[in-house]
Amino acid sequence: MTVTSEHDLRELFGQSVAVAATLAGAEHVLEAANPAFFAAIDRAPDGVGRPLAALLPGGIGGDVLPVLDRVYRTGVAATVRDLRVVLGSGAAAREAFFDITVEPRAGGLQVIGVETTQIKHAQRLLAEQRLLVEHIARQAPLTEVLDGMARSIEGLVPEPVLVSVLLADPDGAHLRHGAAPSLPDFYNAAIDGIATGDGVGSCGTAAHRRQPVIVTDIATDPFWDDFRALAQRAGLAACWSTPILARDGGLLGTFAMYHPRPRVPQDSDLALARIFARTAALAIERHRIEQAKAEAEARAEAARAELARALRAEHELRADAEQRAEAAAGLAARLRSAAAAQVAAPHPERCQLGGPEGCAAAAEIKVADSWGDSAWGCPAHAEEALLNVRSVFIASEELGGLAAYLGR
Incomplete structure (x- = not known):
């Protein structure tokens, strides 16, 4: 099973951008910049002609301006690594990291930046996945693997998210609690054992349809009519659920990402859900194989024990029969001897x-x-x-x- 596909990696890490700007004088007046630069500082292009200090958000300015001053003063190029910015706003906002290089030029500075978000996220994702696969390979308990996976995703996603994994019964008719380390206990208990079916929340519907179900606003979605009060009590406003499927297409469970506010998923969110749904499928299938093997071994051991008991009983019966036959033969011999003596x-x-x-x-x-x-x-x-x-x-x-x- 391919846990991480090339397509999903492109969806996750294919949003990299490069920024460039030229600055003039000790005030670092913006002379020119590409659109990505303006997007990174969340400014319109009309910022040209203004000092950069007046354009940069406080968080970015505090990291960048001292470096600009030093390079302008010394004439020695410098680099700022892992500069954090937030690109976009609202539901489309995303966290990004840049490596910024500042070089001196006649009368000012040249700023060139390359987004490193994809590298940082790829490193974290691959490290988390490698750890999970190692847990699966060493046959760690399923609850431990799923709990670790849920916590990993909650740490990877920059937006607040609560992860839940539900496991399907063998007949696929109900979903049982698998892992949800950050959801309230009362919520986990309430949905443990919910039926699979169209309109049964996000997870019950995703399990029934064998397709992802995206509910961006629980307060208005009809799928949540029976669970809306429960979700409100737990502080949940959106739920994206992905079915966890076996290699033969059978239902293994569901993987859900809950959000405390209404939210529309980006392509990267859906790719992350697909990747970890496949990781969960690998863990669940491995668990079921090991469980079936253990049950088969237990049945075989019980059969061996039953056979041993039958053999012991047969041996005891055979020994008893032999003793009875020997006693009968002795009695018959005595009878014949007595009869002969009486003749x-x-x-x-x-x-x-x-x-x-x-x-x-x-x-x-x-x-x-x-x-x-x-x-x-x-x-x-x-x-x-x-x-x-x-x-x-x-x-x-x-x-x-x-x-x-x-x-x-």
Whole structure:
């Protein structure tokens, strides 16, 4: 993803100008100047023929006039660097910086200046972006990256501005608080979770349309009908919102710049918004990738743990089954041994299972247990023993057990 495009850089830093003027005498009377010079000192061209001290704003004059005097007096050229001026007025006003060179000439001075605003802003912008990209690369928390980005923009823009980033829910139906370090807490809480849709403020509309939405005056714009009182309470008068889009066009969130007074954006403002919306997209997509990876790893770990539990349970069941099989085999062996031992026992004539009173019936069935005890009984008493005495079985000479009895 290209975070800063060449077009946006031209929009941001393509307003550079050069100023030139010739001055006469110790009073530095203005003899001639180009239009950019008059724009820089916020004067009309009718200032020709007047001393420069009468034309320069106080802030500029205090920095420049002593240098002019020194060069005129010594004849040695000098340079004033980073001279700050405000070009234009009202909504079109912008901060500018110049490097001014003053050279002596016959009877006066030559002043040549080159605007360095673009260089200063480019250096600051690239430094801020490099820092943000480093944060993204080292997987800093998303809130930290977005908060840092918001503060960077608020420091880069000369006009007072408050930055907000809202994050889209996975279904794109609502926007959640992401970062807004300078907006009031009550305002952030109120818009956290707003729906995306046409006419839902600047951000909800930008998210719905997937296009920037510029509201220059919240007090009169119908998009803000439901939020106007909230904005007034927070001291907000304008809001420019740019959707944050993924590489596949999906909605990631919105990037908004709020202003305390009604304001129309310049091309440089819109370029700055596009640049940082792409930076935010890079951070959000990276966060979502890492989040999805962490969730996948958590699911895989849970599956591995579940498999391990299943294997342990299977092992325990297998061990229990083996123990049961071994016990059953031992019991069967004892039963066979006991049955075999009873084969040779003498066969009495009368039932031995009649209790103390005895039984006169003929002894027809031999019963035994796994401990080797046995007795002969009649069919009635033998069956009673089988039903009521644990571990008793029918012992026959063929070792057929109960099957021989039932098939008699």
